[in-house]
Amino acid sequence: MVSLTATGLDVSYGNRAVLRGVSLPELRGGEVTALLGPNAAGKSTLFRRLVGQLAGPGTVAVDGQALPGLPPQDPTRPCYLPQDSSANAALTVFEAVLLAAKQGAGGWAVTDAEADDVTRTLALLEIGDLAGRFLTELSGGQRQMVGLAQALVRQPRILLLDEPTSALDLQRQVEVLHLLRDLARRDGLCVVVAIHDLNQALRFADQVVVLGGGRVVAAGAPASVLTPALLREVYGVEARIERCSRGHAFLTVDGSVRRAG
Amino acid sequence: MSAAVGLAQGRLAYRRLARRRVGLLALMAALLAASLVADLTLGPARYGYGEVVGALLGFEGPPAVSVVVWDIRLPVALMAVVVGASLAVCGAQMQTVLNNPLASPFTLGISAAAGFGAALGFVLGVNLLPSGWSAWTIPFNAFLCAMACSLLIHALSQRRGMTTETIVLLGIALVFTFNAALSALEFIASEQALAAVVFWTMGSLGRTTWPKLAITALALAAVWPLFARQAWALTALRLGEHKAASFGIGVGRLRLHTILLVSALASICVAFVGTIGFIGLVGPHIARMLVGEDQRFFLPGSALAGALVLSAASVLSKSILPGLILPIGIVTALVGVPFFFSLILSTRSRPW
Numbered sequence: 297m298v299s300l301t302a303t304g305l306d307v308s309y310g311n312r313a314v315l316r317g318v319s320l321p322e323l324r325g326g327e328v329t330a331l332l333g334p335n336a337a338g339k340s341t342l343f344r345r346l347v348g349q350l351a352g353p354g355t356v357a358v359d360g361q362a363l364p365g366l367p368p369q370d371p372t373r374p375c376y377l378p379q380d381s382s383a384n385a386a387l388t389v390f391e392a393v394l395l396a397a398k399q400g401a402g403g404w405a406v407t408d409a410e411a412d413d414v415t416r417t418l419a420l421l422e423i424g425d426l427a428g429r430f431l432t433e434l435s436g437g438q439r440q441m442v443g444l445a446q447a448l449v450r451q452p453r454i455l456l457l458d459e460p461t462s463a464l465d466l467q468r469q470v471e472v473l474h475l476l477r478d479l480a481r482r483d484g485l486c487v488v489v490a491i492h493d494l495n496q497a498l499r500f501a502d503q504v505v506v507l508g509g510g511r512v513v514a515a516g517a518p519a520s521v522l523t524p525a526l527l528r529e530v531y532g533v534e535a536r537i538e539r540c541s542r543g544h545a546f547l548t549v550d551g552s553v554r555r556a557g
Numbered sequence: 558m559s560a561a562v563g564l565a566q567g568r569l570a571y572r573r574l575a576r577r578r579v580g581l582l583a584l585m586a587a588l589l590a591a592s593l594v595a596d597l598t599l600g601p602a603r604y605g606y607g608e609v610v611g612a613l614l615g616f617e618g619p620p621a622v623s624v625v626v627w628d629i630r631l632p633v634a635l636m637a638v639v640v641g642a643s644l645a646v647c648g649a650q651m652q653t654v655l656n657n658p659l660a661s662p663f664t665l666g667i668s669a670a671a672g673f674g675a676a677l678g679f680v681l682g683v684n685l686l687p688s689g690w691s692a693w694t695i696p697f698n699a700f701l702c703a704m705a706c707s708l709l710i711h712a713l714s715q716r717r718g719m720t721t722e723t724i725v726l727l728g729i730a731l732v733f734t735f736n737a738a739l740s741a742l743e744f745i746a747s748e749q750a751l752a753a754v755v756f757w758t759m760g761s762l763g764r765t766t767w768p769k770l771a772i773t774a775l776a777l778a779a780v781w782p783l784f785a786r787q788a789w790a791l792t793a794l795r796l797g798e799h800k801a802a803s804f805g806i807g808v809g810r811l812r813l814h815t816i817l818l819v820s821a822l823a824s825i826c827v828a829f830v831g832t833i834g835f836i837g838l839v840g841p842h843i844a845r846m847l848v849g850e851d852q853r854f855f856l857p858g859s860a861l862a863g864a865l866v867l868s869a870a871s872v873l874s875k876s877i878l879p880g881l882i883l884p885i886g887i888v889t890a891l892v893g894v895p896f897f898f899s900l901i902l903s904t905r906s907r908p909w
């Protein structure tokens with residue numbers, strides 16, 4: 297089973313430190329990890345550091361092998377889906393996903409196998425009907441689904457998704473999160489999802505990592521990490537976890553705390 | 558619907574799209590060939606299409622036709638094709654790597670710098686070449702200034718914290734700078750030099766010779782395979798730099814290399830033909846609307862669109878006022894703009 301480890305990551309933009317000594321618990325294949333944290337906590341920065349887009353002290357390793365050693369298109373490299381899906385190129389959805397399958401390299405010709413990978417991925421996400429549409433004609437949620445297809449078509453073993461469900465309707469959110477959990481359980485993918493919806497995290501994640509102020513504030517099983525004290529400290533809300541009549545944990549918010557300072 | 562049927566359908570739909578694009582490229586190539594022949598028939602003496610094609614293929618015919626077609630008209634007509642293609646390719650790649658629909662050799666100051674360089678020769682008599690090379694003085698000055706402008710942009714864009722928007726802004730600032738410097742030279746110029754400068758900056762293919770054509774064509778032929786090899790990576794840039802980087806593409810390097818190549822090619826073009834601003838902007842937009850932004854189609858599409866617009870402009874420049882050849886830079890805008898407007902207003906996918 298694949299594993300991703302990160303220790304002592306520091307990242308700064310100019311002289312502003314954004315990540316300070318971030319070490320993650322081991323992220324293993326077969327599990328879904330939710331990366332939590334308020335706006336500007338450094339979630340996207342952490343992802344970009346994990347895939348090597350940003351440099352800095354600390355080590356990131358896949359199966360114990362430090363990342364810079366792997367070539368850019370190596371399939372064991374973590375596959376990162378950036379947060380922004382607003383690109384407006386004159387490309388069809390099929391072409392955009394094909395482009396991801398090619399990863400900016402590969403042969404000039406498009407093989408049947410590559411075309412089939414694209415079709416299969418679109419079908420998996422139930423967006424086959426969008427194949428011939430131009431990116432410019434898509435809604436925000438549709439773009440986000442295309443982004444997911446661009447990540448999945450590469451058949452990665454480690455999937456880092458930056459707020460992949462933020463523009464999706466409720467049904468799509470649930471379907472996508474179900475799909476990600478299936479991919480982890482069935483195919484042994486290691487899935488990390490940055491997400492703002494704590495209820496979805498409670499429902500779908502095997503573990504959560506909470507970032508705050510550039511540090512890991514807490515990590516572990518969702519229901520035990522998301523305590524009222526932590527929610528107050530990190531998110532500035534008065535909230536608690538309840539159990540519904542079917543025994544699922546859910547979060548209920550009583551109000552916002554005016555933070556000191 | 559079984560899975561196998563779905564896969565076959567997916568392939569089929571994509572192959573059909575690709576075939577339609579190849580068809581459109583072939584159509585543009587055919588139009589270009591027609592425009593090229595029409596260009597050759599026009600001039601102080603009008604020849605029939607048969608005579609021109611006969612002379613091109615080396616058939617027996619009046620020797621005068623053969624001489625005029627081969628020695629006078631062919632280099633100029635081919636220059637329209639090569640320069641049109643080159644400027645459009647430059648514009649296409651600048652728009653791609655700078656992620657800006659307004660980027661072109663013109664908007665980055667390269668044309669303005671060339672104009673200034675040419676004026677240095679006309680007005681101040683700056684001549685960096687040994688005697689005997691006087692025919693090359695002006696293009697050489699223009700090339701040096703255009704290249705200096707490009708390298709300045711290149712150097713500045715390598716500084717930390719430079720975004721694509723800042724690079725475009727810098728380019729626009731350089732346009733104003735070089736235009737002001739050009740005006741200053743014009744202000745002190747003699748009447749004769751002033752006329753030469755003004756005519757040069759209007760852009761003209763009339764100064765073309767076979768060697769100049771060969772240099773321009775070689776430059777295009779040299780950069781083409783470098784772009785073609787990066788086709789997938791350059792296309793991926795259009796998904797945004799974070800997305801492209803997430804595919805493992807070295808975005809910064811790719812951007813710098815592309816800007817450098819494009820600058821050299823554009824500098825050579827404007828050095829020989831002067832300011833032809835519109836092609837670099839409009840060629841890629843036409844291609845984008847017709848064949849999309851997959852560089853395997855977009856690059857040849859831009860080249861063909863640019864070549865076609867400039868060649869058609871060359872035909873018109875000879876036919877609007879009988880006996881007079883209008884400066885090509887003027888005609889390009891007059892032909893291109895209505896065509897461009899109609900395309901913009903009728904197309905459904907509009908990336909920008």
Ligand SMILES: Nc1ncnc2c1ncn2[C@@H]1O[C@H](COP(=O)(O)OP(=O)(O)O)[C@@H](O)[C@H]1O
Nearest residue numbers: 309310314333334335336337338339340341342
């Ligand atoms: N390219 C950048 N340059 C400078 N600062 C940045 C850049 N990207 C992000 N930041 C800053 O880093 C901090 C963390 O940002 P980010 O990782 O995007 O947070 P999150 O994804 O958790 O919302 C923010 O304060 C943000 O302003």
Ligand SMILES: [Mg+2]
Nearest residue numbers: 339340379458
């Ligand atoms: Mg973010």
